[in-house]
Amino acid sequence: DGGITQSPKYLFRKEGQNVTLSCEQNLNHDAMYWYRQDPGQGLRLIYYSQIVNDFQKGDIAEGYSVSREKKESFPLTVTSAQKNPTAFYLCASRWGETGELFFGEGSRLTVL
Amino acid sequence: GENVEQHPSTLSVQEGDSAVIKCTYSDSASNYFPWYKQELGKRPQLIIDIRSNVGEKKDQRIAVTLNKTAKHFSLHITETQPEDSAVYFCAAEDTGRRALTFGSGTRLQVQP
Numbered sequence: 141d142g143g144i145t146q147s148p149k150y151l152f153r154k155e156g157q158n159v160t161l162s163c164e165q166n167l168n169h170d171a172m173y174w175y176r177q178d179p180g181q182g183l184r185l186i187y188y189s190q191i192v193n194d195f196q197k198g199d200i201a202e203g204y205s206v207s208r209e210k211k212e213s214f215p216l217t218v219t220s221a222q223k224n225p226t227a228f229y230l231c232a233s234r235w236g237e238t239g240e241l242f243f244g245e246g247s248r249l250t251v252l
Numbered sequence: 253g254e255n256v257e258q259h260p261s262t263l264s265v266q267e268g269d270s271a272v273i274k275c276t277y278s279d280s281a282s283n284y285f286p287w288y289k290q291e292l293g294k295r296p297q298l299i300i301d302i303r304s305n306v307g308e309k310k311d312q313r314i315a316v317t318l319n320k321t322a323k324h325f326s327l328h329i330t331e332t333q334p335e336d337s338a339v340y341f342c343a344a345e346d347t348g349r350r351a352l353t354f355g356s357g358t359r360l361q362v363q364p
Contacts, residue, residue, distance in 0.1 A: 182355055183341065185353070
């Protein structure tokens with residue numbers, strides 16, 4: 141089946157720890173995105189990548205890092221510098237510069 | 253960058269009534285405007301989109317209208333059903349970043 145796979149689905153982290161969220165797609169999409177979802181605030185763009193080995197900061201990149209070493213993969217690291225990391229994280233991808241954005245099922249991160 | 257405002261934040265209608273959700277955007281160069289539906293605990297999914305070369309698009313019970321002069325677009329759902337209950341997000345293409353900027357969402361509740 142073609143699609144976007146995020147893991148883990150649920151993650152608990154202690155304060156001060158870094159955590160990496162996985163995002164893999166087999167849709168042959170060039171562009172990949174990370175969004176954060178908080179209640180009542182919609183989806184906010186963290187990082188995005190239009191092509192392998194290149195990525196740009198979105199609106200709320202502080203405390204996050206990414207890599208894009210392969211077309212299929214775009215992992216997101218939530219570092220200890222992120223002040224309020226508890227949220228629902230959504231990875232997405234699409235073909236070309238405009239068009240339907242396909243989302244993964246999301247990863248819910250809770251900091252204890 | 254792009255800024256998208258969405259109203260109302262919550263909307264309650266009786267089954268069979270119509271529902272309208274409105275969005276405004278700031279980037280006059282934006283040319284792609286999708287609408288996503290997110291059911292509780294699930295990923296957002298595209299329900300309809302419109303490009304700047306048309307003013308209206310319909311798909312069965314849903315329609316989207318676009319007014320480029322006023323920089324606003326709207327989602328219309330007719331003959332609402334309980335399964336239409338969800339959170340709806342509008343989005344606009346940030347042409348500078350080639351990424352979607354989302355509104356804050358509208359929680360639609362259809363009362364049987």
